[in-house]
Each structure stands twice: as C-alpha cells, then as structure tokens.
Amino acid sequence: MEKAVDLKKTEVAIIGGGLTGLVTAFWLTREDVDTVMLEKSCRPGGVIRTFRENGFVYESGPNTGVISHPEVPELFDELEGLCELEPADEKAKKRLIWKNGAWHPLPSGPLEAINTPLFSTRDKLGILLEPFRKKGSDPLESLEDMVKRRLGQSFLDYAVDPFISGIYAGDPSRLIPKFALPKLYALEQNYGSFIRGAIAKKFEKKGEREKRVTREVFSVIGGLEKLVSALEAKTGNERVMTGISDLSVTPCSEGYQLRAIRDGADLAINTKFVVSTVGPYEFDTLFPFLNRNQLAILNKLEYASIIQVVMGFKKWQGMNLNAFGGLVPGKEKMEILGILFPSSFLRNRAPEGGALLSVFLGGFRNPGIFSLPDDEIIEKAVTAVKSMLQVENCNPGLLKIYRYKNAIPQYMHDTPERLAVTDHVHSSYPGLLLAGNMREGIGMADRIRQGKILADSIVAALQQQLILEKR
Numbered sequence: 001m002e003k004a005v006d007l008k009k010t011e012v013a014i015i016g017g018g019l020t021g022l023v024t025a026f027w028l029t030r031e032d033v034d035t036v037m038l039e040k041s042c043r044p045g046g047v048i049r050t051f052r053e054n055g056f057v058y059e060s061g062p063n064t065g066v067i068s069h070p071e072v073p074e075l076f077d078e079l080e081g082l083c084e085l086e087p088a089d090e091k092a093k094k095r096l097i098w099k100n101g102a103w104h105p106l107p108s109g110p111l112e113a114i115n116t117p118l119f120s121t122r123d124k125l126g127i128l129l130e131p132f133r134k135k136g137s138d139p140l141e142s143l144e145d146m147v148k149r150r151l152g153q154s155f156l157d158y159a160v161d162p163f164i165s166g167i168y169a170g171d172p173s174r175l176i177p178k179f180a181l182p183k184l185y186a187l188e189q190n191y192g193s194f195i196r197g198a199i200a201k202k203f204e205k206k207g208e209r210e211k212r213v214t215r216e217v218f219s220v221i222g223g224l225e226k227l228v229s230a231l232e233a234k235t236g237n238e239r240v241m242t243g244i245s246d247l248s249v250t251p252c253s254e255g256y257q258l259r260a261i262r263d264g265a266d267l268a269i270n271t272k273f274v275v276s277t278v279g280p281y282e283f284d285t286l287f288p289f290l291n292r293n294q295l296a297i298l299n300k301l302e303y304a305s306i307i308q309v310v311m312g313f314k315k316w317q318g319m320n321l322n323a324f325g326g327l328v329p330g331k332e333k334m335e336i337l338g339i340l341f342p343s344s345f346l347r348n349r350a351p352e353g354g355a356l357l358s359v360f361l362g363g364f365r366n367p368g369i370f371s372l373p374d375d376e377i378i379e380k381a382v383t384a385v386k387s388m389l390q391v392e393n394c395n396p397g398l399l400k401i402y403r404y405k406n407a408i409p410q411y412m413h414d415t416p417e418r419l420a421v422t423d424h425v426h427s428s429y430p431g432l433l434l435a436g437n438m439r440e441g442i443g444m445a446d447r448i449r450q451g452k453i454l455a456d457s458i459v460a461a462l463q464q465q466l467i468l469e470k471r
C-alpha cells in the first residue's frame with residue numbers, strides 16, 4: 001500500500017529558518033503572501049541562540065550586529081512590543097589590539113593615531129599621502145594588496161588583519177574587497193581615496209532612511225533570540241515548520257514540488273517560489289536537477305570554522321574591561337582570534353560585579369584547532385584569558401564551548417564565477433532563488449536587508465503575474 005502524503009500548497013517555500021529565512025518569511029506574511037519556512041533543526045534561528053544561566057545571558061553564535069542598513073531599524077519598528085533593539089554602550093567604541101604582550105586601543109582620532117605603537121612611523125607619515133594615491137584598477141585585487149598599496153604594511157598587520165579576523169575569521173590575502181567589504185571598495189572607486197571618501201560621506205546630504213544607518217553596534221534586550229521569537233510569532237507558528245528532514249526540490253508545471261519528512265510522515269509542498277537560505281554544501285541533495293558543473297562551482301565557496309568559548313565570572317578580578325573586546329593580529333602568533341566583552345557594553349549579561357566573555361578560536365588562521373577535543377580547546381581559551389586579561393585565579397563559573405564548521409563564507413577569487421552561476425540558475429529556473437550568506441554579506445544586518453529585498457522582489461513578481469492573468 002502507498003504511504004499517505006501530507007500535500008500542501010503555498011506560494012513561497014523558504015528553505016532554512018535562520019535569520020535570512022525568518023526575515024523573508026516575516027515580510028512575505030506581512031504582505032499576505034502564502035509562505036512556509038522549512039527548517040531542519042527543532043528550532044528556528046539558525047546560528048542565533050541565547051542562553052540564560054546563573055545570572056548570565058549569553059549567545060552561542062553571533063553576539064552583536066551593526067546598524068549598517070536602514071532595513072535593520074525598520075525591522076525593529078515592525079516588531080515593536082515583541083522585541084527591542086539594544087544599542088551598545090559607548091564603551092563598545094573602544095577596540096583593543098594585542099601587540100608585543102599588551103593591549104593597545106585602536107586609534108579613534110588623529111592624536112591617538114600619532115601616538116599609537118600599533119603602526120610604524122613610516123606608515124603614520126605615509127597616511128598623509130593616502131588621499132593622493134592612485135586608485136586601484138583591479139576589481140579582483142586582494143584586501144591585503146589593497147591595504148598595503150594605500151596604507152602600508154603595519155596598518156595591514158595591526159588594523160585590517162585583526163578586524164578581518166573579528167568579522168570573517170578570514171585571511172586578507174584571499175578576501176576580495178569588492179565582495180567582502182563592498183563599502184570600503186566603493187570608497188576608493190567613487191572618491192579615489194578612503195580618507196577623501198570618508199570625509200565626503202560625512203558631509204553628504206542624507207535622506208531620512210540613510211540617516212538611520214548609524215553604524216552603531218546593536219543587540220536585542222534580553223538576547224538575540226528575542227528577535228527570532230518575535231519574527232516567529234509575527235510570521236505565525238504554523239508557517240514555521242521545524243524538524244524537516246530529507247528535503248529535496250523538483251521543478252513541476254506549477255513551479256516546484258518539495259518533498260520531505262516531518263514527524264516520520266511524508267510531506268509534499270507545491271509552490272511557485274523556492275527561496276534557499278542554506279549553504280551550497282546542501283545543494284546536491286536539495287536541488288538534484290541542477291547541472292553537476294554548476295553545483296561544483298557553487299560548492300567552491302569556502303567557509304571559516306569558528307569555535308566560541310563562553311566564560312562567565314560571578315566576580316571579575318582581572319583587568320578593566322571597558323571596551324568592546326580585544327583582537328589578536330596573526331603576526332602575534334597567539335592561539336586565539338580575539339575576546340569579546342559583552343557584559344561591558346550590553347545590559348544584564350552578567351551578575352553585578354561579574355563579567356561575561358566570549359573567546360574566539362580557529363578561523364582561516366588556525367583551522368587545525370577544530371579537530372582538537374573540547375577540553376584542549378577550553379584549556380587554550382582559559383590560558384589566554386588568564387594571561388591576556390590578567391586574571392590570577394581563572395576559574396569561570398560558566399564555561400561553554402560551541403563549534404561551527406561552516407561558520408563564515410569567504411568571498412574570495414571564485415566569487416564572480418559563483419555569482420554568474422547563481423544568476424544563470426535564477427534565469428534557467430524562474431521562481432528559484434539561491435540566497436543566504438553565500439552572497440550579499442555575512443553580517444546580521446546584511447541578512448536582514450537581503451530578507452527584505454527577497455520578499456519585495458517576490459511580492460512584485462506575484463503582482464506582475466496577477467496583472468498578466470487578468471489580461
């Protein structure tokens with residue numbers, strides 16, 4: 001006897017229930033577009049997850065975002081009453097960089113820049129010439145080459161390299177600014193210089209939407225998972241389908257049919273649009289109809305692996321933590337990428353007088369660490385905190401480890417080829433949209449922006465279809 005299949009019909013099926021999928025589903029539902037979101041794990045949120053324990057509120061994935069697109073405050077406006085954006089305290093403006101056994105603040109003004117031991121005298125003087133240097137002409141120039149050309153080796157080693165570790169856990173010699181840091185790339189291309197571009201932008205007249213792009217660090221009051229719950233509540237639990245396995249997609253006359261298993265039962269969903277928000281490493285099974293060569297090109301996308309060790313101290317007895325955190329340049333040959341101090345700039349993350357820290361390890365700089373057992377990695381993190389933050393008796397009351405194999409996609413030399421294949425798939429299979437952090441940015445703000453743009457494009461396409469059908 002044939003097994004019963006639960007058959008559903010919808011207009012949009014979203015694969016993956018992380019931030020990208022949730023934001024897309026939220027905006028589509030708000031526009032009354034019939035939508036379902038299919039998530040493999042038993043909860044939505046993807047890498048975003050907040051825990052509460054013994055007076056600590058901590059994140060196992062991302063800790064903070066940056067208000068780098070207007071879509072971020074606009075989303076929080078929509079979620080008013082369910083979750084509230086928490087701007088980071090002023091202390092978050094101070095970033096520390098490790099050099100020769102000590103922390104030094106990353107200069108935030110000209111006077112600090114002159115006095116800092118982070119950069120060489122030659123590069124400090126050379127920066128005066130930055131506005132007059134020729135603009136780059138190779139769109140595939142690496143970040144390392146771009147920074148060396150415009151700012152000098154010491155700026156690469158003690159500003160850009162640690163900054164890139166903090167965002168991409170990546171390697172500046174392999175990342176391509178046009179894709180990895182498009183705003184920085186545009187400064188040089190549009191204004192001929194980073195400095196001239198930054199000054200011009202400061203004085204440019206901004207529209208109301210642009211004014212909301214403050215570049216402030218943000219979290220959510222009570223933790224980032226509050227954003228996940230708010231998006232889920234607004235979208236409607238019945239549209240957020242978790243615990244989905246064996247998902248695969250087939251093109252059919254009305255669009256696409258998705259087959260999967262949920263609660264041991266077969267599920268089939270007929271839909272006009274499919275939005276994928278997952279990494280290309282899932283595509284072989286999700287989209288078996290895609291051409292093998294195309295799949296191979298999409299699968300060239302490399303990811304940095306990250307390990308996050310969270311530590312909570314009920315009573316902090318180490319150095320003053322009045323900063324966002326500290327980053328460690330590759331040149332310094334340390335075991336860790338950096339340490340974030342969330343309780344210094346976010347409210348109620350640790351008991352009064354205590355501290356919450358997140359130590360990051362791994363990345364492109366030290367991929368081998370990922371294969372070590374948990375206790376060895378924790379030992380490295382504790383040793384780093386003890387010596388670098390001057391904690392004599394380093395016995396954190398809270399100690400957790402989280403591993404992410406495919407943590408951050410790296411936008412490298414293969415990006416143009418991958419984007420071309422993605423465009424080709426979109427034109428060959430109308431209604432299939434390959435999105436997520438494989439393109440258009442890795443930060444939470446980029447994910448929020450992409451979700452809105454995806455939803456808008458689907459709403460426009462559905463309206464167009466309706467007009468054509470009425471004719």
Ligand SMILES: Cc1cc2nc3c(=O)[nH]c(=O)nc-3n(C[C@H](O)[C@H](O)[C@H](O)COP(=O)(O)OP(=O)(O)OC[C@H]3O[C@@H](n4cnc5c(N)ncnc54)[C@H](O)[C@@H]3O)c2cc1C
Pocket residue numbers: 015016017018019020021038039040041044045046047048060061062063064065066244247277278279282286306308404406407408436437442443444445447
């Ligand atoms: C450790 C870490 C720290 C970070 N720190 C920051 C930070 O400080 N600031 C910042 O802005 N960004 C940070 N990021 C990046 C940012 O968190 C992510 O880019 C963003 O949250 C990704 O959201 P997403 O929805 O695109 O992907 P994900 O969150 O990865 O969600 C994808 C979802 O798809 C599901 N899925 C996968 N395969 C299938 C399948 N076959 N069927 C159904 N479902 C499937 C997964 O279970 C997952 O829930 C960090 C990322 C990591 C990993």
